[in-house]
Amino acid sequence: MVFEVKGSSKKIQVFTTRVDTIYGVTFLSLAPESDLAAELITDEHRQTAEAYIQQAKNRSERERMSDVKTISGAFTGSYAINPFNGEEIPVWVADYVLAGYGTGAVMAVPAHDERDYNFAKHFGLEIRQVIEGSMENGSFPGKTGTVINSGMISGLSVKEAMAKCIAFLEERKIGRGKIQYRMRDAIFTRQRYWGEPLPVYFKDGLPYLIEEKDLPLVLPEVDKYLPTEDGDAPLGRAKNWNYQTAEGEFPLERSTMPGWAGSSWYFFRYTDPKNEECLADKAKTDYWGAVDLYIGGSEHATGHLLYSRFWAKFLYDIGAVSIEEPFQKMINQGMIQGRSNFVYRIKGTNTFVSYGLREQHDTSAMHVDVNFVHNDQLNLDKFKFWRPDLATAEFILEEGKYYCGAEVEKMSKSKYNVVNPDDIIERYGADTLRLYEMFLGPLEQFKPWNTNGIDGVYKFLRKVWNLYHPANGGFAVSDAPASKEELKALHKAIKKMEEDMANYSFNTSVSSFMICVNELTTLGCNKREVLEPLAILISPYAPHIAEELWSLLGHSTSITRAAFPEFREEYLVESNFEYPVMINGKLRAKLDLPLTLTVTDIEKAALADTQVQKWLEGKSPKKVIIVPGKIVNLVV
RNA sequence: GCCGGGAUGGUGGAAUAGGUAGACACGCAAGACUUAAAAUCUUGUGGCCAUAUCGGCCGUGCGGGUUCGAUUCCCGCUCCUGGUACCA
Numbered sequence: 001m002v003f004e005v006k007g008s009s010k011k012i013q014v015f016t017t018r019v020d021t022i023y024g025v026t027f028l029s030l031a032p033e034s035d036l037a038a039e040l041i042t043d044e045h046r047q048t049a050e051a052y053i054q055q056a057k058n059r060s061e062r063e064r065m066s067d068v069k070t071i072s073g074a075f076t077g078s079y080a081i082n083p084f085n086g087e088e089i090p091v092w093v094a095d096y097v098l099a100g101y102g103t104g105a106v107m108a109v110p111a112h113d114e115r116d117y118n119f120a121k122h123f124g125l126e127i128r129q130v131i132e133g134s135m136e137n138g139s140f141p142g143k144t145g146t147v148i149n150s151g152m153i154s155g156l157s158v159k160e161a162m163a164k165c166i167a168f169l170e171e172r173k174i175g176r177g178k179i180q181y182r183m184r185d186a187i188f189t190r191q192r193y194w195g196e197p198l199p200v201y202f203k204d205g206l207p208y209l210i211e212e213k214d215l216p217l218v219l220p221e222v223d224k225y226l227p228t229e230d231g232d233a234p235l236g237r238a239k240n241w242n243y244q245t246a247e248g249e250f251p252l253e254r255s256t257m258p259g260w261a262g263s264s265w266y267f268f269r270y271t272d273p274k275n276e277e278c279l280a281d282k283a284k285t286d287y288w289g290a291v292d293l294y295i296g297g298s299e300h301a302t303g304h305l306l307y308s309r310f311w312a313k314f315l316y317d318i319g320a321v322s323i324e325e326p327f328q329k330m331i332n333q334g335m336i337q338g339r340s341n342f343v344y345r346i347k348g349t350n351t352f353v354s355y356g357l358r359e360q361h362d363t364s365a366m367h368v369d370v371n372f373v374h375n376d377q378l379n380l381d382k383f384k385f386w387r388p389d390l391a392t393a394e395f396i397l398e399e400g401k402y403y404c405g406a407e408v409e410k411m412s413k414s415k416y417n418v419v420n421p422d423d424i425i426e427r428y429g430a431d432t433l434r435l436y437e438m439f440l441g442p443l444e445q446f447k448p449w450n451t452n453g454i455d456g457v458y459k460f461l462r463k464v465w466n467l468y469h470p471a472n473g474g475f476a477v478s479d480a481p482a483s484k485e486e487l488k489a490l491h492k493a494i495k496k497m498e499e500d501m502a503n504y505s506f507n508t509s510v511s512s513f514m515i516c517v518n519e520l521t522t523l524g525c526n527k528r529e530v531l532e533p534l535a536i537l538i539s540p541y542a543p544h545i546a547e548e549l550w551s552l553l554g555h556s557t558s559i560t561r562a563a564f565p566e567f568r569e570e571y572l573v574e575s576n577f578e579y580p581v582m583i584n585g586k587l588r589a590k591l592d593l594p595l596t597l598t599v600t601d602i603e604k605a606a607l608a609d610t611q612v613q614k615w616l617e618g619k620s621p622k623k624v625i626i627v628p629g630k631i632v633n634l635v636v
Numbered sequence: 637g638c639c640g641g642g643a644u645g646g647u648g649g650a651a652u653a654g655g656u657a658g659a660c661a662c663g664c665a666a667g668a669c670u671u672a673a674a675a676u677c678u679u680g681u682g683g684c685c686a687u688a689u690c691g692g693c694c695g696u697g698c699g700g701g702u703u704c705g706a707u708u709c710c711c712g713c714u715c716c717u718g719g720u721a722c723c724a
Contacts, residue, residue, distance in 0.1 A: 016724060029724090096722050106724045114637080115722055334641090335718085410718085439661075441649060446641075446718065453648060456661040459676095508650070511660035518660095580656040585705050587656055625704055631655045635704050 001175030003028060003080040003107070006088055010039060012080055015102030015178075019169075020161035021109040022084050023150035024130035026120065029073065029092045029106045032056035033099035040091055042077030049074040049093060056095040071096075071122040083174055084165075085151055094119060131158065188258060191233035193225040195256030201243035203250050210243055210252075217252075263304060264311035267291050268321055278320070285321045294327040295443075297335060305330075331504060334446040335410060336437075338417030341373045342366060342405040343383070351394045355403040361396075368404060369416040378402040408448045419449055431542035432458045438506040438541055457510070461545055463517050464538065468549055470526050475552050482529040484571070489519040490530045491571040497537055498567060506541070513538060528553070533565035581606055582633040583615045591632070599626045606632050 001019065003012040012028060030037040032053045041049045052074035073094035080091050096115050097106050110120035110127040120127050132146045147153050152168075153161040169175030189198065199210045199217045210217065220238035228236040235241055235254040242249045265279070271288045272280035296304065305327070312326040344353045344363040353361050355376075372382040380402060384390050395402050411418050424433050435457045441447060469475050482490075493516035500509040520530065532553055539546035539559045550559035574595065579602065581589040589611035593602060603624055606612055616636060623635040 014724085018724075097724080098722070101723050103724095108724080113724065115724075332640090337718095408717085439648085444641085445649095447648080450648080453662040460661085507648095508660085511650075514660055578656090582656080582705070590656080623704060625655090627655065631705085633655080633704055 001083070001107075001169050003083065005040065005091070006079040006081055008040075008078070010036065012036060012091070012105050013103045014105045014107045016107050018109065018112065018162075019165040019175075020147055020153065020156075020158045021112050021130050022082065022107070022165055023147075023153070024109040024111050024128045025082055025089060025107045026110060026126040026128055027090045027092055027108045028080050029094040029097050029108050029116075029119070030076075031097040031099035031104040032093050032095055034104045036105070037076065037093045040076045040078040045075055045077035049076055053093055056093075059095070071118055073119060073123065075123075083172070084168070090125070092119075092123075188261070189253075189255035190258050191227065191254075192256055193219070193222065193234035195258065196261055197235065197256055198253040200253040201245075201250045202253070203247075207253070208250075214243075219256075260304060260307040264308040265315065267308075267326060268312075268315070279315070280321075282321065285323065290323050290325060291327045292329065294330045295333055296330070297332060332444060334442070334444050337408050337446060337448045338411035338415065338419060339370065339448050340407050340409050340415050340417040341368050341370050341376065341378075342407070343368045343378065343402075344405070350389070350392055351396065352402070353396045354398040354401070355405045356398050357396055358405075365405065367414070367416045370419070371416075373404050376404050376406055378404050411449070424451065424454070428454060428458050429461075429544070431544045432461060434543075435461065435510060435541050439510040441507055443504050443506060460510075460514050460517065461542060463521055464513075464534075464542075465545065465549075467517065467520055467526060467534075468531060468552065470524070476526060477528045477531055477553065478526050479528050482525065482527040483523070486520065486523055486525045486527060486530050487568075487571045489516050489523070489525075490533060490565075491568055492516065493537060494533070494565050494567045495572070510541060513541070535559060536562045536565055577629055579606070579632050581609070581612055582631065583612070584636055585633070588612065588615050595629060597628075599628060602626050602628065602632060606634070 001014055001016070003014060005012060012030070014028065030040075037053065038050075052072070056072070073092050073096075076091045076093060078091045079088040081087070082089060092108075094106075096119065097104060106116070108116040108119065108125075109130070110116045110125065111129040112131055117127065119125070128149065130148060130150050132148050145158055147156050147158065147161045150161070153164055156164065166175070166177040170177070197217045197219055199215060200207045201210055202208070220235065220241050222234055222237040224237065225234055226237075227234055233254040233256075235252075235256065241252050241254065243252050268280045268285050271284040275281055294305075308326055312321065313324060315321045316324045342355075342365040344355070344358040344361075344365055345351070346353060346361045346363050353363055368378065368383065369386065372379045372386065380395060384393055409415060409417070421433055432454065436451075436454045439453070439457055468477060493512050496512035497509045500506065500512070516534070520534075525531070531549075535546050535549045535553065536559060539550070539562075543560075547559050550562070555562075576592055577595050579591045579593055580587050581591055583589075589606075589609055591605060591609060593605055597605070603626060606624075606626075607616075607621075612634070616634070619636055621634040621636055625631075625633040625635075
């Protein structure tokens with residue numbers, strides 16, 4: 001929307017998502033970079049305002065963004081006119097306004113925007129509430145509630161007010177409604193060696209594409225995969241990174257493509273990897289279709305997924321493939337998080353304060369390598385040895401110890417909280433690690449890494465091994481037919497695993513294996529009829545041990561080639577069911593009854609039970625609910 | 637602010653076409669084996685009350701609702717957490 005400037009032909013264009021708060025506008029702020037800001041400065045304020053702009057321009061955008069706390073600005077001396085009520089409002093320059101976003105001008109509503117609020121507080125500007133709610137905690141930016149103190153839109157909801165304001169502006173041609181997409185340009189080159197080279201050469205400083213017959217352009221040999229000594233991209237190290245044309249030899253582009261250049265369409269290429277003519281034969285991409293399941297972290301939503309969907313849609317539009325959406329189903333697997341440790345440096349010094357005392361000083365937190373920390377206590381010697389600047393570090397201790405702060409966050413080299421699984425593999429083996437990760441919890445759940453329960457899965461794998469090695473650790477499997485109980489234990493596990501696989505519920509599968517192996521151990525089962533399918537069941541979870549057992553069972557091909565065992569319902573059929581009997585919603589008795597009983601017979605049996613009679617106290621139930629095979633519920 | 641995810645024992649978690657809450661595992665306790673320890677095995681383990689027996693009451697973040705019956709469905713909150721952002 002457009003604000004007129006008092007006593008001037010100039011106009012200020014403002015972008016806002018909260019036009020409903022228009023009656024709460026008490027000033028406008030402009031980005032220091034904007035030309036308009038310079039033009040609106042009046043003589044009276046010239047000195048201070050121009051000095052401020054100069055100072056703000058000297059700070060980089062990064063600096064301005066990282067230093068959110070410092071509030072600064074200057075009054076231009078000009079006033080703008082609110083088109084809704086004709087009110088005159090001061091125009092300020094402020095570095096919290098970014099030139100690159102929107103129009104570089106903000107209509108400030110201190111009551112309903114935190115930054116505007118802080119700014120108004122700092123400079124003593126008016127704060128006018130126009131949405132119903134409590135101002136106790138400063139501004140409140142919520143987008144719900146009723147508009148107040150706002151002339152023609154008072155009493156409307158936020159949503160209604162927005163619509164009415166937009167209509168008002170559009171009618172007078174001083175503004176319009178707009179959908180603002182947050183889009184950024186993306187750079188398609190990298191100054192790295194490992195990436196597809198761009199098929200571009202330069203003649204007279206202008207880029208040209210190399211001829212199709214010269215494709216593919218292959219990475220040149222270089223002595224090191226590092227930038228050149230004078231800071232050029234690694235391909236600058238190649239001896240002859242030039243392109244030969246009829247007119248002579250010209251230098252090739254030295255940047256390479258980013259990772260997603262190739263990773264955005266590999267799933268199409270996989271269907272026809274040797275095709276020399278095109279991306280992939282359309283008949284083949286049609287046959288294979290879209291990717292059934294994409295498992296990746298949620299961060300891929302803005303990375304790989306965005307690009308590969310863009311690629312697919314582009315390829316669809318030019319007719320190269322018939323698939324518009326590349327992935328049928330997506331699961332965001334949860335991240336295994338790390339537990340970070342922090343030390344607290346007193347600002348401007350090389351002194352570090354222990355966690356409990358940090359509030360007494362002006363400190364900034366710093367990640368510290370978790371390998372220097374045990375039970376949140378810092379090993380001072382290791383810490384000092386970490387980096388040259390820390391060699392002279394001093395410490396303020398608590399009871400002679402330095403305690404670190406801790407936080408659960410993403411594992412990352414830059415946070416120094418990475419735990420290496422090699423130690424676990426060394427101690428327990430890769431199968432245990434893999435099985436433990438499966439057992440930890442649902443696939444999609446985030447959680448901090450913690451090895452507290454790993455002994456449980458380790459013991460489980462040993463029990464599995466012992467089933468096949470019953471006496472004195474020697475391998476022995478019987479070819480005798482399995483008993484009913486043994487088959488039942490096995491088929492319960494088969495059934496559960498089939499269901500769990502379909503739901504990606506791996507942790508519950510592991511627990512059903514544990515139940516099965518515990519039962520088979522109790523039964524002393526070492527029958528091939530049971531142990532062969534069991535090895536197959538476990539193989540996706542503990543592939544090494546399963547492969548080993550498979551080979552001991554006498555197979556010469558890999559267990560990965562074995563067919564999944566067929567589930568047979570008949571082994572699980574029960575003749576009886578232990579009915580829970582609820583009286584007024586509480587469990588009062590249990591009755592073991594044949595499943596063949598009719599509802600009437602179940603009722604009779606339940607009413608005849610002594611426990612039930614005790615609770616009925618001679619009365620007959622008002623209502624009887626019986627779900628065969630599930631429950632009996634009596635209402636008294 | 638916006639967009640996600642979540643809250644169940646001491647711990648990780650299980651159970652949702654509404655039907656016995658706490659499977660499986662860790663930890664803890666007691667016992668067996670051992671000169672001892674480790675390892676292994678057995679038993680117990682939600683809380684409170686109880687003549688510690690028979691048993692009873694409470695209990696899935698909080699407050700309501702629907703239902704014979706709610707961890708599960710509905711309404712209203714609180715808190716935690718991931719991503720993102722001086723984005724107006």
